Amino acid sequence: MTKPHRIAIVAYEGCQLLDVTGPAAVFGAANEGRVRPFYDVAIVSPDGGAVVSNSGVALHSRKVGGQPDTLLVAGGSRGLKAAMDHEGLRRWLRKAAPGARRYGSVCTGAFVLAAAGLLDGKRVATHWSSCDRLAERFAGLEVDADSLYVVDGKVWTSAGVTTGIDMALALVEADLGAALANLIARHFVLYARRPGYQSQFSPMLQAQTAAETPFVKLIDWMQAHLDQPLDVPALAARAGLSERSFYRKFTEATAKTPAHFVESLRLDAARTLLAEGLPLKAIAAKVGLRSSARLGQAFERRFGMAPSLFREMHAAA
Structure with missing residues (x-):
């Protein structure tokens, strides 16, 4: 035995x-x-x-x-x-x-x-x-x-x-x-199984730990609508603020510009989808990066490797 x-x-x-x-x-x-x-x-x-x-x-x-x-x-x-x-x-x-x-x-x-x-x-x-x-x-x-x-x-x-x-x-x-x-x-009623490459600080968690941020609900909405335009005019309108006021307050609250924060959300989502084996074109569309070329450029700039290599390293068994 x-x-x-x-x-x-x-x-x-x-x-x-x-x-x-x-x-x-x-x-x-x-x-x-x-x-x-x-x-x-x-x-x-x-x-x-x-x-x-x-x-x-x-x-x-x-x-x-x-x-x-x-x-x-x-x-x-x-x-x-x-x-x-x-x-x-x-x-x-x-x-x-x-x-x-x-x-x-x-x-x-x-x-x-x-x-x-x-x-x-x-x-x-x-x-x-x-x-x-x-x-x-x-x-x-x-x-x-x-x-x-x-x-x-x-x-x-x-x-x-x-x-x-x-x-x-x-x-x-x-x-x-x-x-x-x-x-x-x-x-164990876990919300999700988290892969090892996931960051200790997700963009959402970073926003939530800043107790006074007024944008937690907005960020939650952003995560659910990554395929939509998430530029300053659209986000400012949803937050009920002028563009200038939104940019300043959002940057103060999250320590990132809106553009950088949105890209972080999109690339975090892209990593999960890559590990699940989805095609690059489909992933780019789902996370709002429009094309596989743009996804590749942003991914390499942030993580230092091509999306295809990341997928080979972390593909679901």
Whole structure:
């Protein structure tokens, strides 16, 4: 009988609770309905026993040891430095990671792997607020400050908190197929499965985090009508403002000119449609860029690659 794939999720005092429980719940859901579980999920810690997460919830853990198939390190703030400096944990990580089929981190767990020398030469993700700090402290790695999660060979790293769920779903897809990963996402009532290349800050989220912006509803409408003219006159009229007033207020609220913001919305939508395999001409029409040539020019300017190459890299399985 084939043994379940062992997944070790490293926790420690002060770790981010959802960094641990989010991926663990995804892997647990993948076992439901199976005669034999595919995954054996273990929460491990440097010394074993109860570890208290950042939210005060205590997690029961085993002491690190053995050889996992998949190894993930949770992030955190309080307790992160102690985890980075724990010689026993670093020694086990250096031993276990090379033998694992894949290893990685959620959020600032990347700091723990980097401290163990396991991310040198790799492109990695971490929480947006820690990208600069990670890059400055560990010059031997490349920080992708934009992506939700990054796969570089056998190394899987994700950005902040909920992105660990996105990455875990991608791991399940790699093991057991997209149908099961999508079923789990529906069971979890997720709004959507987010691909790794999606930005930590979508244009809509950026607008929503600016609490005083008067344009959240307008931007929501823009996203649903990308194929329509979204120039300043049209948007100003919809917002009930003069063109000059709209331009000034919109730029102040979003930190982008209307034209740049609209292009960001259109190119974000184009990336999703490319991954779904739609023809370039159809995508250009759907997102309001009119022609495949114009789509190609804007896409290369923003992302540094042709749409066709992006589609090859991210085509849905």
